[in-house]
Amino acid sequence: MIIGTVKEIKDHEFRVGLTPAGCHALKEAGHTVLVESGAGKGSNFSDEEYNAVGAQILTKKEVFDNADMIIKVKEPLFPEYDMFHKGQILFTYLHLAPEPELTAALLRNQVIGIAFETVRDANNSLPLLSPMSRVAGRMSVQIGAQYLEKQYGGKGMVLGGVPGVEPAQVVIIGGGTVGLNAAKMAVGLGAKVAVLDMNPERLSYIDDLFNGRVETIVSNSFEAAVWAKKADLLISCVLIPGAMAPKVIKEYMVKEMKKGSVIVDVAIDQGGGVETIDHVTTHTDPVYIKYGVIHYAVANIPGAVPMTSTIALANSTLPYALKIANKGWKQALQEDSGLAQGLNTVDGKITCKAVAQARNLPYTSLSEILD
Incomplete structure (x- = not known):
C-alpha cells in the first residue's frame, strides 16, 4: 500500500500523523511512504530524518494524488476537502458530528473515513482518543x-x-x-x-x-x-x-x-x-x-505541545495503520471489530450512527458494508 502523511494546516497545529519511526515500520512491512515536505517540522522531525528511513518527500498535492491511505492528526480543512479521491482511506481524527461541510465532502468524494475517536479496543475503551x-x-x-x-x-x-x-x-x-x-x-x-x-x-x-x-x-x-x-x-x-x-x-x-x-x-x-x-x-x-x-x-489543545503529543499519538495509531496497510481496510475491519467502529464514511455512506443522527442523514450499518 502507498501511505502518505501531510502537513497539518489547522491554526497552530504542529503535530504530524507519522513519525520517522512509523515510516520505518511501514517500510519494513513492504509499503511505500510519502511525506509532504515540512510535515514533521513542527514536531522537530526533519525531511532528512524521513528520507533516511526511506520515505519519499513530495508536495501536498503529490501525496494526496498518489496515496492509497492518508494518515493525519486533525480533520481536513476546506482547502483539503477536494484533494481526496474515490476509495482513498483517511485515518485521522474526524469529529464529524459538528462538521456538516466536512461530512458532505467525504461523502461526495467517497472517502473511506476511519476516525481515531471512535475506534474501540477489547475493553471497549477509546485507545486512539x-x-x-x-x-x-x-x-x-x-x-x-x-x-x-x-x-x-x-x-x-x-x-x-x-x-x-x-x-x-x-x-x-x-x-x-x-x-x-x-x-x-x-x-x-x-x-x-x-x-x-x-x-x-x-x-x-x-x-x-x-x-x-x-x-x-x-x-x-x-x-x-x-x-x-x-x-x-x-x-x-x-x-x-x-x-x-x-x-x-x-x-x-x-x-x-x-x-x-x-x-x-x-x-x-x-x-x-x-x-x-x-x-x-x-x-x-x-x-x-x-x-x-x-x-x-x-x-486542538494538544497541538501546542507536539513533541509530546505526536509521539504519544503515533505510539497508539501505528499498530492500527499497519493492520490496515497489511490486510487492506475491509479485511482489517472484518478481523477487528473495535477498529471497525472507527469507520465513519465509505462509498458515500455514513456508517457511524451518532454521526448520522447528528447530521440527520441516512445510516448504513457496518454489517451491511463488511458483509
Whole structure:
C-alpha cells in the first residue's frame, strides 16, 4: 500500500500523523511512504530524518494524488476537502458530528473515513482518543491557571493558593480520561477539586485513586448549577463517542459564575458542553469573555505541545495503520471489530450512527458494508 502523511494546516497545529519511526515500520512491512515536505517540522522531525528511513518527500498535492491511505492528526480543512479521491482511506481524527461541510465532502468524494475517536479496543475503551485526552486534560489545568491571572482578565488567583490564602476551586464536568488527568494536575498544584459524573462507579474509582482528596458528585442539572457557581476554573470534558457533546453547563449557570472565573471546554471538538460557547476558538485567538467569564474553546489543545503529543499519538495509531496497510481496510475491519467502529464514511455512506443522527442523514450499518 502507498501511505502518505501531510502537513497539518489547522491554526497552530504542529503535530504530524507519522513519525520517522512509523515510516520505518511501514517500510519494513513492504509499503511505500510519502511525506509532504515540512510535515514533521513542527514536531522537530526533519525531511532528512524521513528520507533516511526511506520515505519519499513530495508536495501536498503529490501525496494526496498518489496515496492509497492518508494518515493525519486533525480533520481536513476546506482547502483539503477536494484533494481526496474515490476509495482513498483517511485515518485521522474526524469529529464529524459538528462538521456538516466536512461530512458532505467525504461523502461526495467517497472517502473511506476511519476516525481515531471512535475506534474501540477489547475493553471497549477509546485507545486512539486516550493519548490526546491525557494531554488535553493536563493542559486544561495549565491553561486555566494562566487565564486566572489578572493580566489575562482572570480573578488574579494562584491555583493552589498559599499559606493563609484559600486555593482556587476547580470543577471538572466529566470523570473520563480528560477529567481524570485534569484532576491529577489540579490536585498536584494544590487546588480544591470537584469532579461531576453521572456514573457512581467512576466516581468511586476517582475517590479511591485520590484517597478522598477530590470531591465527587453525581452529576445532574441541579448539581451542575451549584458547582458552576462555586468554580474559579470549570473544565468541561463530557464525551459521547462520535456524537455531539451534551450541553451540561447552561447559559443561566454561566451567568451566575463569579466574574473573572475561567471555563475551558475540552469537548469543543465535538460541539462543546457549555451553552455559552458558540464558536470554536484558536491558539491565535483562544478566548473571549461572556457574562464576565473567560471562555477558552480551542479544538486542538494538544497541538501546542507536539513533541509530546505526536509521539504519544503515533505510539497508539501505528499498530492500527499497519493492520490496515497489511490486510487492506475491509479485511482489517472484518478481523477487528473495535477498529471497525472507527469507520465513519465509505462509498458515500455514513456508517457511524451518532454521526448520522447528528447530521440527520441516512445510516448504513457496518454489517451491511463488511458483509
